[in-house]
Amino acid sequence: DSGVTQTPKHLITATGQRVTLRCSPRSGDLSVYWYQQSLDQGLQFLIQYYNGEERAKGNILERFSAQQFPDLHSELNLSSLELGDSALYFCASSPRTRLAGSDEQFFGPGTRLTVL
């Protein structure tokens, strides 16, 4: 158990819909990262927040958005869903924002999204 929690575990929805994935980081971690993992694309970095502020952006579609709240939990919003958005979405947390020594990330168990 990494200490990072994600809800829901599974989500099934239809094309065109909007969903929200939730992540609670490890106690004391200020950074949250979101990843998408599909079979054909591997693990793709989406976005990073540190203490409520966006700090890095990866391959995140404009239909997707995220935020980190004052209590440090984070939400990833996916809208106008397409079949290709079906994937495993991971959240990870770490204590800091930029590397200073070994700043490993701790991954949550993931949310499996199925778009029908």
Next chain:
Amino acid sequence: GQNIDQPTEMTATEGAIVQINCTYQTSGFNGLFWYQQHAGEAPTFLSYNVLDGLEEKGRFSSFLSRSKGYSYLLLKELQMKDSASYLCAVSRPTLLYGQNFVFGPGTRLSVLP
């Protein structure tokens, strides 16, 4: 663009040593990570290199050569539970003091008895 290459699959025998290579070409470099991922589970951290050389951690070691854009993960005394995918990832710094990660496709290792 950003590119990380790893062999797709490798097979080794229980008790043996295996080396998983990773080559990368990225704009910006802040460190190289190795993660282990069992099927259907979350990745777990194995090692991190920011300077050239070898980092050893129990049965796992990781090597980095920044000038060559090359790293490897060495697994010794292989056990059946080491059967998993191994992900190489490069961290790139951002202007906002963040970390932008690029992951390789992963190497699926099968350990045979």
